[in-house]
Amino acid sequence: MPDLHAARRAASRGLILIAVGLAGLAGIYILALRFTPVERFQGLPQKIFYIHVPAAWSALVAFSLVGIASALYLWLRDPRLDLFAESAAAAGLVFSVIMLTTGPLWGKPVWGTWWEWDARLTFTLILFFLFLGYRALRSALVDPLERARFSAVVGILGFVLVPFVHLTVYLFRTVHPQPIVLKPSEPSLPWEMLRTLLASVGVFTVLLIGFVATRYALGKMEQIKGADDGR
Amino acid sequence: MGRASVGEFFRVALAVAAKDIRVEHRSRTALVAALAFAVLTLVIFNFARDAASLSRDAMAPSVLWITFAFSGVVALNRSFALERENAALDGLLMAPVSRGALFLGKYLANLAFVFAVEAVALPLFVLFFGVDIGGAVGGVIGVTVLATAGFVAVGTIFAAMTVRTRLAELMLPLLLLPFMLPPVTWAVQATARLLSGRPAGEIAGWIRLLGLYDLVFVTACLLVFPSLMDE
Numbered sequence: 001m002p003d004l005h006a007a008r009r010a011a012s013r014g015l016i017l018i019a020v021g022l023a024g025l026a027g028i029y030i031l032a033l034r035f036t037p038v039e040r041f042q043g044l045p046q047k048i049f050y051i052h053v054p055a056a057w058s059a060l061v062a063f064s065l066v067g068i069a070s071a072l073y074l075w076l077r078d079p080r081l082d083l084f085a086e087s088a089a090a091a092g093l094v095f096s097v098i099m100l101t102t103g104p105l106w107g108k109p110v111w112g113t114w115w116e117w118d119a120r121l122t123f124t125l126i127l128f129f130l131f132l133g134y135r136a137l138r139s140a141l142v143d144p145l146e147r148a149r150f151s152a153v154v155g156i157l158g159f160v161l162v163p164f165v166h167l168t169v170y171l172f173r174t175v176h177p178q179p180i181v182l183k184p185s186e187p188s189l190p191w192e193m194l195r196t197l198l199a200s201v202g203v204f205t206v207l208l209i210g211f212v213a214t215r216y217a218l219g220k221m222e223q224i225k226g227a228d229d230g231r
Numbered sequence: 232m233g234r235a236s237v238g239e240f241f242r243v244a245l246a247v248a249a250k251d252i253r254v255e256h257r258s259r260t261a262l263v264a265a266l267a268f269a270v271l272t273l274v275i276f277n278f279a280r281d282a283a284s285l286s287r288d289a290m291a292p293s294v295l296w297i298t299f300a301f302s303g304v305v306a307l308n309r310s311f312a313l314e315r316e317n318a319a320l321d322g323l324l325m326a327p328v329s330r331g332a333l334f335l336g337k338y339l340a341n342l343a344f345v346f347a348v349e350a351v352a353l354p355l356f357v358l359f360f361g362v363d364i365g366g367a368v369g370g371v372i373g374v375t376v377l378a379t380a381g382f383v384a385v386g387t388i389f390a391a392m393t394v395r396t397r398l399a400e401l402m403l404p405l406l407l408l409p410f411m412l413p414p415v416t417w418a419v420q421a422t423a424r425l426l427s428g429r430p431a432g433e434i435a436g437w438i439r440l441l442g443l444y445d446l447v448f449v450t451a452c453l454l455v456f457p458s459l460m461d462e
Contacts (some may be wrong), residue, residue, distance in 0.1 A: 053311040074455070074458045089341050126409050126412060129405075129408075129409045130409055132405070133405045133406040133409065136402060136405055136406075137392065137393070137396065137402060137406060140393075140396035140398060140402055141395065141396055146395065149458055149459060149461075150392045150395075150459065152458070153388065153392065153458065154389075154392075154406065155457045155458055156451070156455060157385065157388070157410070157448075157451060157452075157455070158447070160447060160451050161409065161413075163408055164444060164447075165409075165412060165413060167413070167440065168412065168416050168417070170414045
């Protein structure tokens with residue numbers, strides 16, 4: 001069965017990427033703790049920024065991938081797009097959990113509260129629930145074609161919803177730090193900090209690709225095995 | 232689409248809606264149950280309030296909208312249950328009519344159902360919470376219509392999907408509540424201002440957002456519904 005072998009190889013490639021990403025993550029810790037200056041007002045808790053922001057980046061990228069793959073699926077009806085959307089959603093769920101746990105860990109010492117109904121926190125929470133609903137719906141459907149169509153519709157509508165949630169939460173007061181890197185003027189971050197952040201974004205992107213690739217290959221293997229059992 | 236086919240589109244939609252409303256009217260079980268649910272929610276809110284620390288007025292808009300949102304979910308849960316029982320949906324799908332018209336028909340019937348629940352819940356809310364609604368009646372009804380029109384559109388799509396799953400009654404709120412967040416938030420803001428007699432200028436922004444949500448999601452739902460239903 002060449003297909004199964006190919007899928008196995010793809011899964012090992014994904015695992016290697018994840019291993020590289022995790023090694024990179026260890027490197028980020030060293031870079032952040034040893035070679036990056038301590039922020040003057042926030043002190044050590046600021047270090048979590050190098051995990052939190054890249055995780056947010058990966059979650060948002062994953063969410064966009066789900067939306068795009070869903071729309072393409074309804075157009076082209078290629079089952080690979082469905083599997084890709086599912087894999088991206090699974091990875092997105094992981095990153096949104098990282099984002100939601102590191103946020104309060106930073107918030108407690110710096111804001112003095114674990115949770116604040118702040119714009120970006122609320123936005124993230126809704127993103128997390130969208131991923132969760134998407135996953136729950138998938139697991140509750142049996143017929144693969146039906147599952148693909150239904151979850152693609154949720155993926156698309158979720159993508160349409162995001163700007164509205166964004167609008168809703170921003171109409172309320174925010175205590176979240178304002179953008180300091182991606183803004184019209186020059187990044188207002190010292191070079192050492194920016195360097196660590198960018199390296200971490202790179203590492204989290206590798207992790208995202210690794211997670212999605214592995215999940216995709218596993219899904220492929222599951223499909224091949226399922227087809228064999230049915231024979 | 233020519234003029235004749237546009238007429239046909241709306242004729243089919245109205246026929247589907249009329250069918251649903253007729254079924255509902257003949258048994259009335261679902262409507263009575265949904266109404267009872269809405270009233271019970273209002274009653275529970277009254278007891279869940281600590282009268283010493285929280286005035287009725289302060290809580291009123293939130294109570295109204297949480298009641299509307301939850302009753303909406305309960306009402307939508309039954310939207311496709313009937314079609315499923317006797318494989319009636321297959322019959323509907325075999326009919327040579329546009330899927331968009333089918334969606335519009337189900338949407339209109341669901342709107343009628345949810346509006347009926349709200350029409351009973353609103354006066355009871357005024358009564359139970361001693362709200363001085365006076366000159367704000369028209370405004371509150373307008374806000375209710377606008378907010379309901381948006382989330383019922385998304386709810387119709389999700390109800391069509393969740394009815395095919397196990398745990399349908401649990402799956403619908405999980406998917407729909409994140410989509411209710413923006414319209415319900417805006418409706419609470421608008422209702423609070425209407426009830427405290429603020430000038431119309433303060434409400435215009437929320438009304439515009441509600442209208443935008445309706446426009447975007449009714450269009451999106453019309454576009455994606457056909458791909459839900461094809462086999």
